Amino acid sequence: MNRDDLLLGKQVPVVNHYAPELLFPIPRREAREALALPEPLPFEGADIWHAYELSWLDSDDKAQVRVGRFSIPASTPNLVESKSFKLYLNSLNNLVFDDDTAALACIVRDVSAAVGAEVGLAVFDPDDPAIAPGQPSGECIDSAFGRWPRREPDAAMLQCDPASLVEEQLYSHLLRSLCPVTGQPDWATLWLHYRGPALDHAALLSYILAYREHQEFHEQCVERIFRDIQQRCRPEFLHLQAFYTRRGGLDINPFRSSGGGQPPWLRLARQ
Template sequence: MQKNEKVNQLDQLKLKLGRKTRDHSLDAVPRSLSRGGRTLFRHGFDLWNAWEAGYLDPLGIPVSFILQVAYPATTPAIVESKSFKLYLNHLTEQTFASQGDFMARVKTDLEACVGGSVTLSITASGCFHLPVSLSGTCLEEYAGKQADPVDIPEEPEVTEIELGPHQKKLSCFSRVFRSNCPVTGQPDWGNVWIGMSGGREPDLRDLFCYLVAFRKVQEFHETCCEKIFSDLYLHCDPDDLTVACYFSRRGGCDINPVRSSSPLDIQWGQRFWRQ
């Protein structure tokens, strides 16, 4: 899909993103706008951490906690992030008899938005796990040890990644990934982790340059994750591949899309230093 066509289709959705509004309903964005056809991953999910969720109890006392939301990558739509933040902010002024009532309301509304099953988890504020570290080779540190300057392409082109011999297993990550919102153009920073076994081994310096080239890409978080997965799956022909993107929070929420060729368990309560 051409960029202008994509922008026009997003504009037709009348999203709250990029607009001033008092509306607090949830906006759905069809996944088909960015996929265009068959997906190559078999498993995956989108995990949201809402760090400032809450409501009022029957006595009018604010209740606050960390809300985690997950839904499979097979849902027909994603929830647009600004609408979700406005929705959660509205709920902080609403009265609920119990935490269970709050969760039932959010689950019902989100499932209607994304068109599939949604799982929720609540953690008391201050009780979240300590940040964890990514495993494997840090790509920017690897690239920095080379003598020559890196050559970042104008756009991410996976065919520019040189391939080596067949590999057994690869685990690597980058902490300097950045893409841009397709509507506002605001930058989205995050960590990207890649786990691969079998297939051809990608040159790590080339792989780093490919990821950095996303700095000029305007796409949603989920779309970036799926492009990385599809590109590497077709180029390297691995037996198994997982791509996880852990984006920094904005407006109290962070989004973490994960795509894989193998079944995955959701890592509840996990976060990284930049989140």
């Protein structure tokens, strides 16, 4: 598929029939080459999506509704564009499945085909406490003396102290980037856990604020942040996740780790 087929930013009528062809894959390769990321990749991880408008019909034509948690490995050749994902999921609304197992198998098959590898899918009832809002662990740096630098993010903005080795978890609610297609703002909470030279919190906050006018997809922003912290501070380990707010019934939570890390598996209050 080419970018002319991209549905994002276009007025699209509601699709009332099953339409897996709506899923739009975007190759990860181009953005990673622009970041000069080596092969094998210097991180592992997954893109974790919560789908709040997941519904189909059972064999009695009774509507079923779930909240879905998708896990798309960072190693897949493609990411999936969010509007196409929303439209695909809505195309299932009037499709009849014999049972939940059949519905989930269909969805996993279609999304896996789009991204180029097997994806994970767990589903929850809408009132399941497992998807109740949580809070990131660690220290919020939003009160640090960081300022919007009014320029593009650059690893040189980050400062660390090689004489002070620490292990800490930090987060900020102030990550804002722009969709590279529509220019609309995407808000997120950025969380990181690392061990290594102590990051200067004010400099880190200014670096995060530099994304305020930066145009990139969610997954690409997270990989850029991961690369910059790795290159600038050389931590022993780094786990990083952005919790983007919901748009179109979907939130995206890219997680990248230098190895051995697990995503927090939580949903924040503003999601």
